Amino acid sequence: MNSVIKGASYVLVHTPDMVYYNGTTQTTEMIVNPESEYLKEVKSNLRSYEDAVKYWPNQTYIGNVHPEELAGVEFPWYDKKKEDADRYGKYGEIMPEEEFLFLVQACDQFEVVRLDKDFVAEYKDKFAADPIIGEDIVAMIHEGVELSEIEHFVNEEHAEGLYFNDKLVGCVKRAHDIDVNLSAHVMHENLMSKASSVLALLYAVRNAGIDKAEVEYVIDCAEEACGDMNQRGGGNFAKAAAEIAGLVNATGSDARGFCAAPTHAVIEAAALVKSGAYKTVVVTSGGCTAKLGMNGKDHVKKGLPILEDCLGGFAVVISENDGVSPEIDLNVLGRHTVGTGSAPQNVIGSLVADPLDRVGMKITDIDKFSPEMQNPDITKPAGAGDVPLANYKMIGALAVKRGELDRKELANFTTEKGLTGWAPTQGHIPSGVPYIGPACEDIKEGKIKNAMIIGKGSLFLGRMTNLFDGVSFLIHGNTAAEEEAAAGVSEEEVKGLIAKAMKDFAATLMAE
Amino acid sequence: MDLENQKRVKEFAEEYGAENLVVVLGAAEGEAAGLAAETVTLGDPTFAGPLTGVQLGLAVYHVCEPEIKEEFDEAVYDEQVGMMEMVLDVDDIVSEMNAIREQL
Numbered sequence: 001m002n003s004v005i006k007g008a009s010y011v012l013v014h015t016p017d018m019v020y021y022n023g024t025t026q027t028t029e030m031i032v033n034p035e036s037e038y039l040k041e042v043k044s045n046l047r048s049y050e051d052a053v054k055y056w057p058n059q060t061y062i063g064n065v066h067p068e069e070l071a072g073v074e075f076p077w078y079d080k081k082k083e084d085a086d087r088y089g090k091y092g093e094i095m096p097e098e099e100f101l102f103l104v105q106a107c108d109q110f111e112v113v114r115l116d117k118d119f120v121a122e123y124k125d126k127f128a129a130d131p132i133i134g135e136d137i138v139a140m141i142h143e144g145v146e147l148s149e150i151e152h153f154v155n156e157e158h159a160e161g162l163y164f165n166d167k168l169v170g171c172v173k174r175a176h177d178i179d180v181n182l183s184a185h186v187m188h189e190n191l192m193s194k195a196s197s198v199l200a201l202l203y204a205v206r207n208a209g210i211d212k213a214e215v216e217y218v219i220d221c222a223e224e225a226c227g228d229m230n231q232r233g234g235g236n237f238a239k240a241a242a243e244i245a246g247l248v249n250a251t252g253s254d255a256r257g258f259c260a261a262p263t264h265a266v267i268e269a270a271a272l273v274k275s276g277a278y279k280t281v282v283v284t285s286g287g288c289t290a291k292l293g294m295n296g297k298d299h300v301k302k303g304l305p306i307l308e309d310c311l312g313g314f315a316v317v318i319s320e321n322d323g324v325s326p327e328i329d330l331n332v333l334g335r336h337t338v339g340t341g342s343a344p345q346n347v348i349g350s351l352v353a354d355p356l357d358r359v360g361m362k363i364t365d366i367d368k369f370s371p372e373m374q375n376p377d378i379t380k381p382a383g384a385g386d387v388p389l390a391n392y393k394m395i396g397a398l399a400v401k402r403g404e405l406d407r408k409e410l411a412n413f414t415t416e417k418g419l420t421g422w423a424p425t426q427g428h429i430p431s432g433v434p435y436i437g438p439a440c441e442d443i444k445e446g447k448i449k450n451a452m453i454i455g456k457g458s459l460f461l462g463r464m465t466n467l468f469d470g471v472s473f474l475i476h477g478n479t480a481a482e483e484e485a486a487a488g489v490s491e492e493e494v495k496g497l498i499a500k501a502m503k504d505f506a507a508t509l510m511a512e
Numbered sequence: 513m514d515l516e517n518q519k520r521v522k523e524f525a526e527e528y529g530a531e532n533l534v535v536v537l538g539a540a541e542g543e544a545a546g547l548a549a550e551t552v553t554l555g556d557p558t559f560a561g562p563l564t565g566v567q568l569g570l571a572v573y574h575v576c577e578p579e580i581k582e583e584f585d586e587a588v589y590d591e592q593v594g595m596m597e598m599v600l601d602v603d604d605i606v607s608e609m610n611a612i613r614e615q616l
Contacts, residue, residue: 033559297558345595383543390540393599401595 001480003273004325006280006317007208008437010061011092011199012424013100013311014053015192015292016046017163022188023292023308038297043166045296047305049096054081057375058310060422062089067438071420077377078304091437092203093132094310098164102127104195105170106140107244112187114153115162115170117144132202136246160188179229186226189289193224194241196313197286201245204282204315215317216278218242218252219269221261222285223428241284250282258462259372259431260469261285262314263455266433267473269318270328280319287311288426295382295425302381312429316436323480326443331359334454334472342468345401348394351454351472353402363399366417366474367448370435371395372456373423387430391454392418431455436475443477450476513551518561521552525568535572536580540600545574546608553616569616574609576602 020026020042029039052058056077059065064086073080087094095103102124105113121144128138150171153159162170172191176182197220205212220238227234238252255265262285269281289311296306321327334351341347352363371391379387396413399405405413423430432453439451456470513521525533535552539545547557552570556563573580576597581589 028560036559343592345591348595383541383547385541385544390599394595397595397598400598 001274001321001483002327002329003270003318004321004327004478005436005440005475006210006319006322006325007204007206008316008440009092009200009203009207009314010063010089010434010437011196011203011313012052012058012061012094013097013196013199013287013313014047014049014094014309015097015100015289015311016306016309017097017166018192018289018311019046019293019296019306019309020166021161021163022192022289023294023296024290025293025296038300041300042293042296042306045300045304045306047307047309049094051081051305052309053087053094054083054085055307056080056082057377057422057424058094059085059089061091061312061424061434062094063091063437064089067419067422067435070422075377076380077375078307091207092200092313093130095130095199098123098169099127099130100195100311101162101164101170102141103133103137103199104162104172104191105142106137107191107195107198107241108172109240110175111142112173112175112184113162113170113191114145114150114173115142116147116150116168118147119164119169120144132199132206134246137244140244158184160184176228181228181232190224190226190237192289192311193222193286194237194244195286196311197222197237197241197284197315198244200286200313200315201241201247201282201284204284204317205245205247208317208319210280210317210319212246213249214280214319215242215247215250215282217269217272217281218247218250219265219281219283220252220254220285221256221265221283221428222254223256223258223261223288225256237286238284241286247282257455257469258457258459259428260455260457260471262428262431262433263453263471263473266316266318266328266436266453267330267333267471269316270330270473273318273320274330280317282315282317284313284315285428286313287424287429291426295378295384298382299378304381307375307378308425310424312424312426314429314433316433321478321480324444324478326440326475327478329474329476332356332361332452332474334452334470336456336468336470338467344394345398347456347468347470348398351456351470352395352452353398355472355474362404363395363402364404364413364417366450366452368419368435368439368442368451369395369417369454370419370432370439370451371454373419373421373430373432373434374425375421375423375430378425379421386421388419388421389414431457432472439475443475450474513548513556513561513563515561518551518556518563521568521570522562522566525570530568530570533570535570537572537574538596539574539605540596542601542604542608545605546612548572549574549609549612553612572609572613574605576600577606577609 159171172188218238225233334355374387376386392414
């Protein structure tokens, strides 16, 4: 029987200070053009926490707004506020920066994170008040240190500063004196990814309604690498985050594949469960500090606030078929192969049409497609257009070329089969997976029958291959009852046949 | 335009001569195509990459522009670009590209 999606979580962490100090658009500018007008304008164009919470796409991501409701909100969205917005949603929360720094410290097992004692005194209780944060995590917070000590590490020992309201409140020290893989910069990036993954794991377990001890395996699908000079990507974020989240019976490993990794990871998890290797597997990922403010220059130039001010995280719990939850159908897997080629129609063909062909389905048989779900409010002002819409047009155009759709229906196809993007542009975060949560609900409520999740990745960025990558899978309603019914009838039939044969045989004997 | 791509374009121009290069773009939006075209003609408008202040003045076209389309075998073009041609706002791309070329 297919494995099922037991629950999903989606979390955001509002980190405006990290936009300035850690986003690569800004840190690159500090190197190549330190006196630039843009750098001077960054801080005054950052949003407040309240504005980030009231931002419609963020409320959609954490589950307070359905994607269909977002599609009905007049575009653009950056200048509109959802008035009854809430920090907490059914999938997760939008954690403020000052609280997140405590979670980062809880994730630090090597005492590289130091927080100022006044900052700890002022905000520790606020962090502890978050209902998802247990006493076990609060107990991992250290006493604060003198600010002078932090200043020493930042000024003399290459530590990365931790800021709140543009004031130094802590630091991440280097974890090795000469190994660049353990530099303060890398440790900072990795700890932020790990901490946001922990937050996603905590919500995923809660949302799935399972006990933490039930999780047997965790797959991390972020885009960072942890290791040292002898094994730069040694790993393993998955187990490291599982430890902090209290998943005592889990081990795990990291899956990588740029933005395609989450979809690869979900397929792997579904296969691990279906094979019987593990009963419950969680796919998780934290966010990426490097991508904060990635399109900031365009946003500032066009008079928008810097919209890429949140780290994203998500987690999906996949377990044995419970007879209720939506299934991942491993018979419908799309894959962009080495031989597929890079022409867009080959790419869409391999990810959408080929897997459907293999089971005799058409593109129009799919109710919703979830490809790259980037928020167009972020990408359009940056000249990258509406990414999900571009995907829907391509899928529709392929259906037209295959004779499955009338060309006149192309415009309807994009609205009927598509979704408006709402996910932060954190690379792997918007890639197909943001719709898994809403899709499961839509399927359970009977609004849709199925949804295809598509992940794509730009492998060429790693300079190991010029190839692109992508995989896809299908979610549909639970079929356990039908399967059991089908199996039950045939078993009875077999029993009936045997009984009849025995009876006939007995009759023959009697006759003799 | 990606900083590494800017570096490669600059190196090709030095190696083969700017007059011997044609840059063919595949950007999905007029604005993105225009920015890339500007980078390889007038210089990097974002002042971030190796082509900042470097006016290479290269010949640059989008793959959906008629001048480039007629260079292709029709069947190959349909197989490789046909679907995207159906999807893209080709008129917008052409007008953005012309606007940049006119500045040369």
